[in-house]
Amino acid sequence: MYRKSMALLLALIMLVGSPLGASAEDSVPEKEGYVLDFSTEFNYGDLDTEYWLPQYLPHCTANTAGSSARYKVENGYLNLYITKDSPDYFGGQPGSVDPDNLLWIANGIQTWEKNHLHPGGAQQMQVEPYEGYATQYGYFEIRMKMPDTGGGGYASWWLIGTQDDAHSDGTMSKQNGEIDVLETFFKSPGVFEPKVHAWDDPDLDEWASKVELDGDPSDYINEFHTYAMDWRPEGITFYVDGKEVAQTKESPQYRMCMILSMYINSDFSGWDEPENEYPIEWLIDYVRVYKDKNGYDENNRLTEFERFIKELSDSLCVFMQRVLSFFQNLCTQCHQFFERLLSMIPVLYSPSNSYLLS
Helix, strand or coil, X not given: CHHHHHHHHXXXXXXXXXXXXXXXXXXCCCCCCEEEEXXXXXXCXXXXXXXXXXXXXXXXXXXXXXXXXXXXXXXXXXXXXXXXCCCCCCCCCCCCCECCECCCEEEEEECEECCCCCCCCCCXXXXXXXXXXXXXXXXXXXXXXXXXXXXXXXXXXXXXXXXCCCXXXXXXXXXXXXXXXXXXXXXXXXXXXXXXXXXXXXXCCCEECCEECCCCCCHXXXXXXXXXXXXXXXXXXXXXXXXEEEECCCCCCCCXXXXXXXXXXXXXXXXXXXXXXXXXXXXXXXXXXXXXXXXXXXXXXXXXXXXXXXXXXXXXXXXXXHHHHHHHHCHHHHXXXXXXHHHCHHHHCCHHHHHHHC
């Protein structure tokens, strides 16, 4: 009886001590200087619907079949997939495309839902609010394989503001900025594209970067890699496999939720092309969010003028590095030039050529 009581007490302590907002899953490795705030490890046979809604922006379409997620959780991974006969998000014909008719296949899950959640999509349906997980600031990390396919389409791990400042009908929010932590086109698995969209946020600027990843592009299809961002008041730093690849000098200043989504036939990522191979599968090992143990100081946020000076300083540093690199590459040629110049000095100083020095 004593042992049973101790076991029950220990289990209760572990439950109470688990990170706020984290799924009750297996132990997650610690990150130095941070505490775990959220994790989904996909180690069980179904999606944890306490934190993930198995739909993609259902308020934007009247077609429930089109917005419902197609996924499997097996072997410790989430598999989001698109098949040849996946339904059109807006209720059009399933499957492939006629370029004159924009059919749009979307598949995704999200940690938040409400009317007018994403300013890029038109409101079609009234929905019950879903509140799984949202937060402000943190170290966000995903471990995944790029979809093994070709042709048109892309996958994205992104955050959108929860719009806590919206009117009662969900409109008029300025807290709807977007962070694309990961956006990868099926055609280019070796390219990493982090972005920030301001939408209606007057304090946020548009920003985008295009990073060529190290190694062979096929490595990112055949092997798991980590993609992360450290979101702070002063800006966002993006990482691939722990290596910094891009940085902003500002960031959204409000809570945001997460969305995992993939698409084909969208207007800017390419059509469903002959080289597309079905099913298009996106394997995700985990999604985690850590918080800095020291918290986040809002005073670290730069003013617009300070950002301007910093950007100017950074640009000058990059310019000087390029100049130095240029002359280093020309070191041999420069050395030969000065040797020739020095060899001409006696000629330059000869009486017959004194006019050269006048």
